[in-house]
Amino acid sequence: MADVREKTGKIRTTAVGVRPARPTTANREATGQRESIFDRMGDSGPVTVATNPEVATGDRSVRARDLEAVLDISKAINSTLVLDEILQRVMRHAIDLLHAERGFLMLLDDKGHLQFRTAHNIRKEALDTEEDFRISRSIADRVAARGESEYTSNAQEDPRYAHQKSVAELNLRFIICVPLKVKDKVLGVCYLDNQSRAGLFGKSDLRLFELFAEQAAIAIENAKLYERLLALKRYNENVVNKSPVGICVVDGDLRVLTFNDAAERILHAPHDTWDAKSLVEEHMPLLDIIPSADRLWWQRALNEVIERQKPLVKDKYFVTIGGSEMVLSIKISPLNGVKGERPNIIVVAEDITEKMILEKYVILSEKMVAKGEMAAAIGHEINNHLEILTAHAELLPLHIKNNRMDKVPDSCGKILDSIDRMTRFTRGLMDYSQVDTDLVEYNLRDLVEEHLFTIRPLRRFATVHFQTELNTEVPPVKLDVGQIQSVLLNLYNNAIDACKEGEAPRIDIAVTHRAEEQMVELRVTDYGTGISPDSLPRMFEPHYTTKKGGHGLGLANCRTIVQNHGGTITVDSEYGVSTTFTVRLPARPAYSSFES
Numbered sequence: 001m002a003d004v005r006e007k008t009g010k011i012r013t014t015a016v017g018v019r020p021a022r023p024t025t026a027n028r029e030a031t032g033q034r035e036s037i038f039d040r041m042g043d044s045g046p047v048t049v050a051t052n053p054e055v056a057t058g059d060r061s062v063r064a065r066d067l068e069a070v071l072d073i074s075k076a077i078n079s080t081l082v083l084d085e086i087l088q089r090v091m092r093h094a095i096d097l098l099h100a101e102r103g104f105l106m107l108l109d110d111k112g113h114l115q116f117r118t119a120h121n122i123r124k125e126a127l128d129t130e131e132d133f134r135i136s137r138s139i140a141d142r143v144a145a146r147g148e149s150e151y152t153s154n155a156q157e158d159p160r161y162a163h164q165k166s167v168a169e170l171n172l173r174f175i176i177c178v179p180l181k182v183k184d185k186v187l188g189v190c191y192l193d194n195q196s197r198a199g200l201f202g203k204s205d206l207r208l209f210e211l212f213a214e215q216a217a218i219a220i221e222n223a224k225l226y227e228r229l230l231a232l233k234r235y236n237e238n239v240v241n242k243s244p245v246g247i248c249v250v251d252g253d254l255r256v257l258t259f260n261d262a263a264e265r266i267l268h269a270p271h272d273t274w275d276a277k278s279l280v281e282e283h284m285p286l287l288d289i290i291p292s293a294d295r296l297w298w299q300r301a302l303n304e305v306i307e308r309q310k311p312l313v314k315d316k317y318f319v320t321i322g323g324s325e326m327v328l329s330i331k332i333s334p335l336n337g338v339k340g341e342r343p344n345i346i347v348v349a350e351d352i353t354e355k356m357i358l359e360k361y362v363i364l365s366e367k368m369v370a371k372g373e374m375a376a377a378i379g380h381e382i383n384n385h386l387e388i389l390t391a392h393a394e395l396l397p398l399h400i401k402n403n404r405m406d407k408v409p410d411s412c413g414k415i416l417d418s419i420d421r422m423t424r425f426t427r428g429l430m431d432y433s434q435v436d437t438d439l440v441e442y443n444l445r446d447l448v449e450e451h452l453f454t455i456r457p458l459r460r461f462a463t464v465h466f467q468t469e470l471n472t473e474v475p476p477v478k479l480d481v482g483q484i485q486s487v488l489l490n491l492y493n494n495a496i497d498a499c500k501e502g503e504a505p506r507i508d509i510a511v512t513h514r515a516e517e518q519m520v521e522l523r524v525t526d527y528g529t530g531i532s533p534d535s536l537p538r539m540f541e542p543h544y545t546t547k548k549g550g551h552g553l554g555l556a557n558c559r560t561i562v563q564n565h566g567g568t569i570t571v572d573s574e575y576g577v578s579t580t581f582t583v584r585l586p587a588r589p590a591y592s593s594f595e596s
Contacts, residue, residue: 074215083223087118090190090216095120097212098176098205100192104135106144107180107188107220114144114188136166136175140189143177147186151176151206171195178210180217187217187224246349248286249335254302255283257344266328266349286347294319297472305332305345316356318449325453327353356453382425388418439478439565441588444520445470445511451485452509455492464496469510475587477520483561487569490554491524491581497547498528498579513587519567522583531573539571 077089087105095103102121106114139150139161155161155172166172174194180187190213240247246263250256256279264279267289279289290298305312311333319326329352335344392411399407448470455461492507499505508525531539531546538544540559545552562569567585 074212074219077216077219078222081223081226083220083227084118086216086219086223090220091118091120094190094192094209094212094216098192098209100174100176101194101196102135102192104191105180105188106140106191108144108186114140117188134166134170135191135193136161136164136170136172136177138164138166139175139177140191143179143189144186147179147181147184149176149178149206149210176206176209178206178213180213180220182217182221185221187220190216244350246347246351248347248349250286250302250345250347251283252306252343252345254286254299254345256280256286257283263347263349266326266351267347291319300472301332302345302347305334306343309334309343316352316446316450318446318453325353325456326351327356327453382422385418385422385425389415392418438480438482440481441476442479442481443474443476444479444484444522444585445472445474447479447481447484448488448509448511448522451488455489460496461492464492464505464507467506467508469508469512471512474511474513474520477565477585477587479565479585480561484565487558487561487583488524490558494554495524495526495528495579498526498530500528514584517584518587519584520587522585523580524583525578525580527578530575530577530579531571532575536571536573540569 077086077093080086080089091103091105094100094105103119104116105118107117109115136155143150152158152161152175153173155164155167155175161167161172161175167175170193172193172195175192177189177191179189190209192209240258240260243260244262246266247258247260248256248263248267249258259279278284286302287295287299301312301314311331313332314328314330317328317330319328329350331348333346333348335346392414396408396411396415399405399411448468452466452468456466495507496505506527508523510521510523510525512521512523513519514521535546540555541552542556543552559569562583562585565585567583569581569583571579571581573579
């Protein structure tokens with residue numbers, strides 16, 4: 001009963017004005033009133049209506065009035081989907097329909113027990129004591145268990161109920177209890193009684209009340225279904241909002257339908273005029289919150305998914321939001337919508353920035369360990385040869401001093417032999433360093449973004465301003481990721497070295513597709529000292545360098561790597577102004593710009 005009490009602990013009640021009582025069968029006979037069509041229904045159905053026009057007209061009038069009352073009540077209780085409001089309306093209309101003194105509506109709980117949900121009394125303003133809630137509980141339990149109505153017009157004289165303690169103590173006379181049932185499922189019962197009068201209702205009133213209860217049960221069931229749907233909706237919204245993964249659903253016009261908190265953090269910079277809630281409520285276009293530099297890619301990707309009806313996966317998507325660089329893993333998938341309409345799209349975005357940084361550090365650590373192990377092995381091998389060299393180099397002057405010239409050729413031979421072994425060893429190292437090119441299909445745009453993300457935290461590149469122009473229509477190429485990144489690193493280092501003293505380095509990077517040549521082009525431009533016309537033709541020659549302390553192998557290695565990929569590398573420079581290195585690699589013949 002607690003769930004129907006107000007804060008004062010009292011059950012909500014409604015005082016209902018008393019209308020003139022419906023005439024009983026006996027009263028109708030005494031006063032000459034005509035009985036309604038319900039009065040003349042037996043268990044097998046209605047009897048034949050009298051052919052007398054006057055009688056028939058009266059019957060139809062009464063029947064129409066009763067049916068109109070039930071229809072009005074049905075409209076009233078079905079005008080809301082809020083369960084508590086429906087229960088209140090059902091109880092109020094039940095008492096008003098049959099003019100009972102008290103009414104109780106009870107619903108079955110999860111354990112199959114009847115629980116009071118609402119109560120009304122036309123004589124009292126509140127029901128707040130245990131006495132007020134005393135009813136013939138055995139009747140209510142039977143009706144709920146059997147799904148069949150029970151009623152008595154005078155319980156004090158009815159042998160079925162006269163012996164019951166509650167009937168006697170409460171001086172109950174008229175009792176009517178009907179099940180609230182949808183098909184074969186009993187939801188609860190509606191119970192009415194009267195202590196002051198007997199013989200107030202006939203069997204027709206029971207049938208009228210059962211008809212009313214059927215309508216009420218449907219309304220209650222609908223309200224409970226609606227409550228469950230609302231609870232499920234809130235649960236799903238809560239799960240979506242608590243997810244660490246950004247989830248966004250857009251309709252066929254790319255307007256936002258769902259946008260969780262994680263998506264707000266991941267997909268857009270802080271904004272003063274809207275948040276995730278306003279995005280959904282106003283169905284704002286998703287493209288309005290995407291950074292302008294990335295808007296074209298998103299528009300093409302979303303439309304591609306709509307047209308192909310196939311998911312699109314972007315394992316690493318680099319974006320700058322609020323001045324911070326982020327790496328996202330993005331999956332865009334179609335959602336089946338209403339037939340004939342454009343399908344909805346779900347976008348799942350995960351921030352993998354920290355994960356990628358950790359992976360880079362793990363790889364770097366493994367490389368450092370490998371380099372350390374290799375350095376130790378190389379040092380051990382060279383030391384062996386150096387010990388032989390040192391020993392014979394020390395013996396040689398002693399042999400000459402002691403006039404043991406026969407020993408000199410032997411020591412010289414040992415020295416030359418050690419030098420030869422060291423030469424062959426170092427050549428082997430150089431040959432080993434020229435590892436086979438491991439070609440994989442890769443997007444040069446992604447490679448540039450990944451490499452920049454890796455090197456930007458390094459001290460050498462901390463002050464460099466990188467300006468990128470990465471075309472979204474770039475096809476994949478066959479390349480060795482590590483070797484091409486080595487080329488990029490060499491070009492970036494040269495650009496920084498060429499920077500004018502006192503100026504912050506600026507490097508422009510552009511990736512474009514030369515469709516007519518079936519080539520992907522990468523340009524790296526610096527605005528430093530430039531290259532003199534005399535030096536320009538020799539920039540890729542081995543051991544040629546314009547830098548103090550340089551070895552002249554960097555650009556030569558870059559040319560070798562690019563040529564191994566079937567590409568070319570060229571340089572253009574305006575002395576004292578800028579220098580541009582251009583790398584061209586063959587594109588894959590057939591491709592989709594959004595293939596992952």
